[in-house]
Structure formats: C-alpha cells, structure tokens
Amino acid sequence: MILVLSCIPGRTNLCSNHSVTTPIDLPPDIRSSLDSLDLEGYISFNDVHNASKDFGNRYQLPPLAILHPRSVSDISTMVRHIVHLGSTSNLTVAARGHGHSLQGQSLAHQGVVINMESLRSPDIKIHKGKQPYADVSGGESWINILRETLKYGLSPKSWTDYLHLTVGGTLSNAGISGQAFKYGPQINNVYQLEIITGKGEVMTCSEKQNSELFYSVLGGLGQFGIITRARIALGPAPHMEVEKLLSELSYIPSTLFSSEVPYIEFLDRVHIAEIKLRAKGLWEVPHPWLNLLIPKSSIFEFATEVFNNILTSNNNGPILIYPVNQSKWNKHTSLITPAEDIFYLVAFLPSAVPNPNSRTSNLEYLLRQNQRVLNFCSAANINVKQYLPHYETQREWRSHFGNRWETFAKRKHTYDPLAILAPGHRIFQKATQLSPIQLL
Ligand SMILES: Cc1cc2nc3c(=O)[nH]c(=O)nc-3n(C[C@H](O)[C@H](O)[C@H](O)COP(=O)(O)OP(=O)(O)OC[C@H]3O[C@@H](n4cnc5c(N)ncnc54)[C@H](O)[C@@H]3O)c2cc1C
Numbered sequence: 345m346i347l348v349l350s351c352i353p354g355r356t357n358l359c360s361n362h363s364v365t366t367p368i369d370l371p372p373d374i375r376s377s378l379d380s381l382d383l384e385g386y387i388s389f390n391d392v393h394n395a396s397k398d399f400g401n402r403y404q405l406p407p408l409a410i411l412h413p414r415s416v417s418d419i420s421t422m423v424r425h426i427v428h429l430g431s432t433s434n435l436t437v438a439a440r441g442h443g444h445s446l447q448g449q450s451l452a453h454q455g456v457v458i459n460m461e462s463l464r465s466p467d468i469k470i471h472k473g474k475q476p477y478a479d480v481s482g483g484e485s486w487i488n489i490l491r492e493t494l495k496y497g498l499s500p501k502s503w504t505d506y507l508h509l510t511v512g513g514t515l516s517n518a519g520i521s522g523q524a525f526k527y528g529p530q531i532n533n534v535y536q537l538e539i540i541t542g543k544g545e546v547m548t549c550s551e552k553q554n555s556e557l558f559y560s561v562l563g564g565l566g567q568f569g570i571i572t573r574a575r576i577a578l579g580p581a582p583h584m585e586v587e588k589l590l591s592e593l594s595y596i597p598s599t600l601f602s603s604e605v606p607y608i609e610f611l612d613r614v615h616i617a618e619i620k621l622r623a624k625g626l627w628e629v630p631h632p633w634l635n636l637l638i639p640k641s642s643i644f645e646f647a648t649e650v651f652n653n654i655l656t657s658n659n660n661g662p663i664l665i666y667p668v669n670q671s672k673w674n675k676h677t678s679l680i681t682p683a684e685d686i687f688y689l690v691a692f693l694p695s696a697v698p699n700p701n702s703r704t705s706n707l708e709y710l711l712r713q714n715q716r717v718l719n720f721c722s723a724a725n726i727n728v729k730q731y732l733p734h735y736e737t738q739r740e741w742r743s744h745f746g747n748r749w750e751t752f753a754k755r756k757h758t759y760d761p762l763a764i765l766a767p768g769h770r771i772f773q774k775a776t777q778l779s780p781i782q783l784l
Contacts, residue, residue, distance in 0.1 A: 374433050378409055378456070381421055385414035385462060395440060395457040401630045402707075403448035405768075407455050408435070412462040416538070416546060416572045419458060423570070424544030426456070426764055431776050436767040439570045441483065441510030446633050447734040449565070449768040450513070459483075460512055463572060468492040476578040477535055482512035482571035487612060489576065494608060499581040501527040505664070506614040512571040516766075517732055518563050518679045520689055522666060528673045531562040538573035542760025546572075555676075560755045563679030565733075566766030567752075568759040581607060621695075630696040630707045634714040635731040639684040640667075642726040646690070649724070654716050657704035661694035678752065680744060682727050689731060692717070734769075741771050 378387055388410050396406035413419050426435045438452035439460050451457070460483030468489060469479040476498050480489055486500070487507035493499050504514055505521045515537075519530025527533060536550040539561055547569070549558035560568040586602060605613075621627040638646050655663075666689040670681060681687060692714070696707035703709055721728040735741050742749045756763065756772055763772040 374429065374435065375408065377425070377429070378422075381425055383411075383413070383418045383421060385412045385418045387411050387422075387456075392457075395443070395459070396451065397443070398446065398448060398450050399444040399631055400446035400448070400633070401628060402446075402632070403451060403768075405448060405451045405453035407438070407452045407457040409456050411456055411458045413458060413460075414462065415465065416463070416540065419463070419570055419572060420540050420544050420546055422456060422458070423540055423542065423764065427542070427544055427762060430762065431774075434774065434776050435764070436774050437570075437764050438766055438768055439482070439512055439566060441513030442485070442508060444506075444509055444513065445768065446631060446732060447768075449732075449734075449766070451768040453767070455767060458570065460510060460570075461485075466573065470496050470498065470578070472496060472498070478576045478578055480511055480574055480576060482510070482515075482538075482573060484511050485509065486511065486514070487615070490608060490611060493578055494581055497581055498578040499607075500530070500533065500576050501579045502530045502533045503611060504530070506618075507612050508615055508618070511574050511576070512566075515562060515571055515574060516564060516566045518677075520666065520668070520731065524666060524673075524689075525668045526672070529679070531677050531679060532672075532674045533577040534562065534574055535577060536575035537561060537571055539569035540572055541569045542762065542765045550575075556755070557759065559674075559676040560678055560759065562674075562677040564755075565678070565769050565771070567678075567756055567769070567771065568765070570765070626695060626697060629698075632694060632696055632707060632710040632714060633732075634692045634717060636690050636717070636721070637682050637729045637731050638688045638690055638721075639682040639727055640686040640688070641684060642724070642728075643688050645724060646721070646726060646728075649720050650717055654713060654720065655692075660692060660704075660710075660713075662691075663693065664689070664691040666691075678755075680729050680733075680746070680748065682729050684727075691731075736770065 381387065392406045392410060395410050397404050411418065411422050423437060426437060429435060434454060436452045436455035437458060438450055438455065439458045440450045441460055443450045463481050463483045466479055466481060468484065470493060471477050478489055478493055485508055486504065490499055490507060502519060502523050503521045504519050514530050515534060536548065537558060539547050539549060539557060541547060547554055547557060549555065551558060557568065561571060618627060667686060668689065670685050670687060694710050696710055697705045699705050730744065733744055735744060745752050763774045767774065
C-alpha cells in the first residue's frame, strides 16, 4: 500500500474563477490558535489585500493572515503549528518575496502568507577570499546584495534582468538572464541554503550536506521548503571594456548603438522603466507573460511561425531571447529544461492596458495569443518547456515534469507530506477531512 499525495484532479474552482473572496469555512478556533502563537514578529489579519494578488494581476485570492517573521524560528513555529492542525484545517503557507509571480504562485487562498522581507536576519555578510560568497536572508532583494557586494569590488555571478526580486523567489524558479550562458542560472551559483521544510524542521543543505533537499529546493517552485538563508557565489565585479569586447566580435559598424552607464545602473535598468510605468499607472495592470524554453533544433521553425503568423501586432511588449548552453547548468536541480544541450529562453512580456482603440492590448486577446503559441508548439511537436510554469491540470504538470514527475512527487511526500507549502502553483492539494490523502 503506497501513500500518495492527492493532486489536483482537473480544473479547480481556484483556476476557473480567479477572484475568490468567499472565505473557506474555518473552525473559529483556528484564527485564535494562530493569534496565540509565541512569535518574535507578529501575525496580522487585516492587511491581507496586498498579499491577495501578484504582479501578473490576474488572480485575487486573499489569505487568512500574514506572518511578518522576525526570526527563522517564527516561520518554523508557524509551519509546525499548521502541521499539528493536520487535515482538520485547510491552512496552507506561501512564502512571499515581492509577489512578482505571474499566475498567483505566491498566494495562499485563506492560508498564511509569510512576508519574507521582514526576516531581516542575517544581515548581508560578505566573505572575501579565493571563493568569495555572501550570506543573505531568503527575503533579501538582489539589488541590496549588489549594493553591498560592490563595496568589496565583488558581485553575484548570475543575475536576473530585474533586481527587485528576492533570493528565495528566484532560487525557487531559476534566475535566468544574459549571464546564464556563461555561469548558469542563479540556482547554479549557490553554495548553501537554510531551509524550513513542510514539517517545520530547520535544515542546512548544500552539495555535500542533505544534498537531496538542496537540489530539490533549487528550482523547486517552493514545494519542498522555505529558503530562510542562502550562501551566494560571488566573483569580481566586471569592468566592461567595450572596445576590447567589440574587437572580438564581427558586426556591421553602422548598427552599433552604445550607451555608457555605471555597472549598477546597467544591472538595475528595468527598475528605471518600472518607475516610469508606475508614474503612469501602467505597472499594476495584468501581465499575461509567457516564458518558454525552446530547443535549438526547433528555434527556426518556432520563430518563423510565431513572429510571422502569430505575433502580428507591434503591441506585444518586450520580447527577450537568450540562448543558453545546458552543459554548463547543473542537472540535479528541480528545474525542468528541454533535453537538448542548447536551448533558448524566449520571453514574451506584454502588459494588458485597457485601450478601447486597440483590441490587441486587451487581456483576452493577449491570452489567446499565448495559447496560439502553445498550440503551435504542441501541434509541431516542439519539446518546449515553460519557465515560471503555470498549468491547471494534473495531466499538464505530469507532462511538464516528464520522467522526473515521480521523483518530484516522492520528494514532496518526504519534505512536505501534508502539501502545505506554495499552494499557488496548484501542483498538489493539501489533504483535508473533506478531501483526504488518497491511499492506493
Ligand atoms: C519585472 C520582472 C522582471 C523579471 N525578470 C526576470 C529575469 O530576468 N529572470 C528570471 O529568471 N525571472 C525574472 N522574473 C520572474 C521572477 O523570477 C519571478 O517573478 C519570481 O516569482 C521572483 O519574484 P519574487 O522574489 O517576488 O517571488 P514571489 O513572486 O513572491 O514568489 C515566487 C514563488 O517562490 C516562492 N517563494 C518566495 N520566497 C520564497 C522563499 N524564501 N522560500 C521558498 N519559496 C519562496 C513563492 O511561494 C512562490 O511560489 C521577473 C519578474 C518580474 C515581475
């Protein structure tokens, strides 16, 4: 007899109706039991509005409470408490970085959202030497790490294009940008993690210590544990000599466009766009983004169809294309990539801006366009994988993980047996008295 976690059976009400405000029936003592926990930080039941949505701005799922932890032990206490309540409650837990997820992945409907930013300990500590690193909190933003490391002439080796994301948030995905072809994604540039598992245990892990947990968590979509601390690999902050770099390339001189900015300004460039968009009220609109990993053998076919026949309007927002070399990426993490050595991250990043004169910028149009891209990939048998994946059915999640599904589900059972963590991905559903864990 094998104990398995129940998985979403198909479209759940959370998926088909993205705005749910009716509270799930909770025994009245659950709220007071949360309130009575002995914490260094505090729990709040009132300011849940901001934690009920994310950057994607398409889901509105309010939590019951927000934990503002001051210590690792606050988080562990909360997780242990929810484990202790067991299947008598629907409570789940979502660690929330800055809520930059796109389809509600950082939400916990009627559960507890942990505001990771309030976990201020440890301060950023830089260790110089032959193999420099920074010890940081899981809720730390990459921009703060950059500012601190630059004081020592150092910087993290691998970046995202936008730095106002948190360590725990990007390490739960991958952290991909222009440096990933050289150093691998951010999940390849971490030496050690401190994790609170779905059982509430605090564990340190690395390549050598508790390595299964280490690799499960990296790219693990928050399913196996909450990252409370990370040891990030650093290298010398580069001095870009543009002329030297250009001398190694062949290019058409008249197409050269160059602009000289300080290193920090270059890395923080998306934030400058953010400030402008916020000022115009255009940041908090729906973002139907689609991030795909396309194998090299299909990129030409993909580009021909998608750019000639599907994306026919110029209202599509930025499109990023990063070729990467998988042989430089660690194969043990939970990140799912296409099987080929070289693949491309193709990121479609539109904003749905209400405009009565332009149907191509409305949300439904953009979502249909994304679906056409996915349908084409499926019809053309392109072995595409989604980055920052989002699926609504168990069949789709299994297909995403392919032959790694069994391992993923087994690890979930090991580290988060009640399926408490990161419910917003809708991969596993917490077992409750109404919907018990299945015995096969
Ligand atoms: C403007 C913008 C630019 C972006 N650019 C890039 C880019 O260049 N490259 C790239 O790879 N991605 C990029 N992203 C995507 C980004 O990596 C994801 O949005 C990711 O969710 C990180 O955001 P966050 O730190 O706010 O985490 P959240 O959105 O708050 O959380 C994301 C997921 O991680 C889990 N999580 C959060 N913190 C922890 C933790 N401490 N421990 C365990 N689980 C945790 C959450 O429960 C959730 O499931 C971008 C996003 C935006 C909005």
